[in-house]
Amino acid sequence: MTTVTLTGTGVPYPAPGRAGAGTLVRSGDTVLQFDAGRATTLHLAEAGVLPHALTAVLVTHVRSDHVSDLPDLAMTRWIQREVFPAGPLTVLAPAGGAALFVDGMLGPYAADIAVRTEHVQPSPPEVTLHAFAVPDRPEVVWRSDGGLVTVTAVGVRHEPVKEAVAYRVDTPDGAVVISGDTRVCPEVEALCHGADLLVHEACRAAALAEAVRGTVFATIFDYHADTVALGAMAERAGVPHTVLTHLIPAPGKAEEEAEFAADLREGAIAAGSPWDGIC
Numbered sequence: 001m002t003t004v005t006l007t008g009t010g011v012p013y014p015a016p017g018r019a020g021a022g023t024l025v026r027s028g029d030t031v032l033q034f035d036a037g038r039a040t041t042l043h044l045a046e047a048g049v050l051p052h053a054l055t056a057v058l059v060t061h062v063r064s065d066h067v068s069d070l071p072d073l074a075m076t077r078w079i080q081r082e083v084f085p086a087g088p089l090t091v092l093a094p095a096g097g098a099a100l101f102v103d104g105m106l107g108p109y110a111a112d113i114a115v116r117t118e119h120v121q122p123s124p125p126e127v128t129l130h131a132f133a134v135p136d137r138p139e140v141v142w143r144s145d146g147g148l149v150t151v152t153a154v155g156v157r158h159e160p161v162k163e164a165v166a167y168r169v170d171t172p173d174g175a176v177v178i179s180g181d182t183r184v185c186p187e188v189e190a191l192c193h194g195a196d197l198l199v200h201e202a203c204r205a206a207a208l209a210e211a212v213r214g215t216v217f218a219t220i221f222d223y224h225a226d227t228v229a230l231g232a233m234a235e236r237a238g239v240p241h242t243v244l245t246h247l248i249p250a251p252g253k254a255e256e257e258a259e260f261a262a263d264l265r266e267g268a269i270a271a272g273s274p275w276d277g278i279c
C-alpha cells in the first residue's frame with residue numbers, strides 16, 4: 001500500500017495549526033519525506049514516523065519554509081540512535097543553494113554535538129547528501145533497493161530561486177507528483193501524465209491581484225501557482241486527484257478554504273471538463 005500524508009501546508013508566515021511544507025510518501029518499507037518545513041519532525045511523529053524510520057528526505061529548494069526542520073530531523077535521528085538504531089540520514093537536494101544548506105546545516109550545533117559525543121553518543125551525526133544538477137527534463141534521481149519505488153525530478157519555475165525541482169514518486173500502487181514551489185509550468189504538467197495524485201502548491205494570485213497590487217505580496221504571488229491556472233493544468237494533464245498545499249494566503253476558516261477549491265474548479269472547467277477531481 002502507498003499512502004501520502006501532508007506533514008505541513010503552511011508558508012513562512014506562521015498560521016495556527018499549519019506546519020511548514022512537507023509531504024510524506026510511504027510505500028511498503030520505503031518512507032520518503034519531501035521537504036521539512038517548520039514542525040515536520042513533530043508532525044511525522046504524529047503520523048507514526050520517527051526520524052530513524054525515514055528512508056530519505058528529498059528537498060525541493062532552499063527556502064526556510066521548506067528546510068527549517070531538516071536539521072532537527074537529522075539531530076533527532078542521531079540523538080535517538082541508541083534506542084532506535086539508524087544509519088546516516090540520506091538527503092537528496094538540487095546542487096547549489098539547497099545542497100550547500102544541507103552540507104552546513106549541522107555546523108551551528110557543533111558545541112551540542114561535541115558534548116553529546118563526549119558523554120552519550122559514540123560518534124557524531126551523519127548525513128549522506130546526494131546533490132544532483134537540476135534536470136531540464138524528468139530524470140530519475142533515486143531508486144529503492146529492489147527498484148520498486150523510483151523518484152524522478154525536474155526543474156520548475158520558481159525564479160528568482162535558482163534551483164528548484166518537483167518530484168514524482170512511482171510505486172507499485174501508483175504515482176504521486178509533488179510540485180514544490182513553482183508557478184504553474186509545463187515541467188510539472190509533463191510530470192503529471194499518468195500520475196494518480198498531484199500535490200501542488202496553491203496561491204490565489206488571480207483572485208487577489210487587485211488587493212495586492214503595489215505591495216510585496218504582488219511580487220511573491222508572481223512566482224507561485226495561481227489556483228485557477230492550476231485547475232486548468234491538472235485538467236489538461238488528466239491527473240484524477242489534486243491536493244492543494246502551501247496555501248497562499250493561509251485560509252483561516254472553511255469558507256476561505258472553499259475559495260481555493262472554487263478557483264481550481266473554475267480553471268478545470270475552463271479547460272474543458274466537468275470537475276470531479278478535488279479531494
Ligand SMILES: [Zn+2]
Nearest residue numbers: 063065181246
Ligand atoms: Zn515555500
